[in-house]
Amino acid sequence: MTLPLSWIQEEIENLRASGLYNSIRTLSSPQGAWLIVDGKKVLNFCSNNYLGLANHPKVVQAAQLAMEKYGVGPAAVRTIAGTMDLHVELERRLAAFKGVEAVITFQSGFNANLATIPALVGKEDVIFSDELNHASIIDGCRLSGAKIVRYSHCDPQDLQRALAEERRNYRRALVVTDGVFSMDGDIAPLDQIYEITKNHKAILMVDDAHGEGVLGRGGRGIVDHYDLHGKVDIEVGTLSKAFGVVGGVVAGNSLVVEWLRQRGRPFLFSSAMTVPDTAACLASLEILENSTELVDRLWENTQYFKAEMRRAGFDLGRSVTPITPVMLGDASLAQEFSRHLFEEGVFAMAIGYPTVPRGKARIRVMISATHQKEDLERGMEIFARVGKRLGVI
Numbered sequence: 001m002t003l004p005l006s007w008i009q010e011e012i013e014n015l016r017a018s019g020l021y022n023s024i025r026t027l028s029s030p031q032g033a034w035l036i037v038d039g040k041k042v043l044n045f046c047s048n049n050y051l052g053l054a055n056h057p058k059v060v061q062a063a064q065l066a067m068e069k070y071g072v073g074p075a076a077v078r079t080i081a082g083t084m085d086l087h088v089e090l091e092r093r094l095a096a097f098k099g100v101e102a103v104i105t106f107q108s109g110f111n112a113n114l115a116t117i118p119a120l121v122g123k124e125d126v127i128f129s130d131e132l133n134h135a136s137i138i139d140g141c142r143l144s145g146a147k148i149v150r151y152s153h154c155d156p157q158d159l160q161r162a163l164a165e166e167r168r169n170y171r172r173a174l175v176v177t178d179g180v181f182s183m184d185g186d187i188a189p190l191d192q193i194y195e196i197t198k199n200h201k202a203i204l205m206v207d208d209a210h211g212e213g214v215l216g217r218g219g220r221g222i223v224d225h226y227d228l229h230g231k232v233d234i235e236v237g238t239l240s241k242a243f244g245v246v247g248g249v250v251a252g253n254s255l256v257v258e259w260l261r262q263r264g265r266p267f268l269f270s271s272a273m274t275v276p277d278t279a280a281c282l283a284s285l286e287i288l289e290n291s292t293e294l295v296d297r298l299w300e301n302t303q304y305f306k307a308e309m310r311r312a313g314f315d316l317g318r319s320v321t322p323i324t325p326v327m328l329g330d331a332s333l334a335q336e337f338s339r340h341l342f343e344e345g346v347f348a349m350a351i352g353y354p355t356v357p358r359g360k361a362r363i364r365v366m367i368s369a370t371h372q373k374e375d376l377e378r379g380m381e382i383f384a385r386v387g388k389r390l391g392v393i
């Protein structure tokens, strides 16, 4: 049998055999500390809903009210007739919140990277990219046609070496890094990266998807965390994680934002965020503008959970953020661990290759401000029980 697509069946069987097949669970409840998944009530250790805004009453209400006034869809790409005053207000308020010159929004963080990188560099240029950068950065780099030089993960010395060797052979240079690395929960040394980048006259871009609403004063992000205001050219963010909705953000230099309105392909050729998305993001932003309570609670929960998990004997890798990888190594073990957790009422997914390197499979626990202390205690109890049963601790 040589049907043109039969290779897919073989590939899928290989994935299953090596514990790398993605099984997707279906939720029938809102995102919160507890979920209904496949008909079962489970503790949520999976979502990027860091602050609980995905189901916050004020956010839901803002979306409802906006739909009464504006309807649902933007009905066109933004340059034609798809920009509403809601989009403009969101961009203006985000810029003020983050303390930057200007902001432009996209349909997603993934699109923000696909828009930005090819708009800044092309075939005559070079990109220096952290080896563990997010897939959307990698794809944006490839789309640009620029030469891509990978430097060792979070290693300013290696970046310095690569710039010294390669920079002079190209017209423009871009240094790009994740802010918070989504699989390990470590933070890029952006202060050192900034100094090196400046010395080599390169553009600096950071993708702060997991830092937006998490790092910095009241969740203002990684640039605020390092107090690098005005020094980082481009800060990409997402509205789908801590903000609890959906959407992408590019914040920073006003020339870059103006250029993206002219040359960002997902901006020019794909319709804008919908009305309820945009209004909900504005409501999330207002909650962050008014109080640091949720961000503070997120960090308290994080500190507590991680200290207790380490005490129980789990290896949490190099995380310094609410992203808590429980390192297991073998992909099949990670899947089995996740299955046992689910049976005991904890929803935490196994993550393996290609999302993380081979042999570095893990369960990734996402802590949120919505978890009560009892929820975290219960989760840890079950982790310890399964860990002992499977010989991990």
Ligand SMILES: *Cc1c(COP(=O)(O)O)cnc(C)c1O
Pocket: 107, 108, 109, 110, 111, 134, 136, 178, 182, 207, 208, 209, 210, 238, 239, 240, 246, 247, 248
């Ligand atoms: C999640 C993530 C994205 C994608 O964001 P979406 O808004 O969900 O498309 C981009 N970059 C990084 C580093 C991320 O973690």
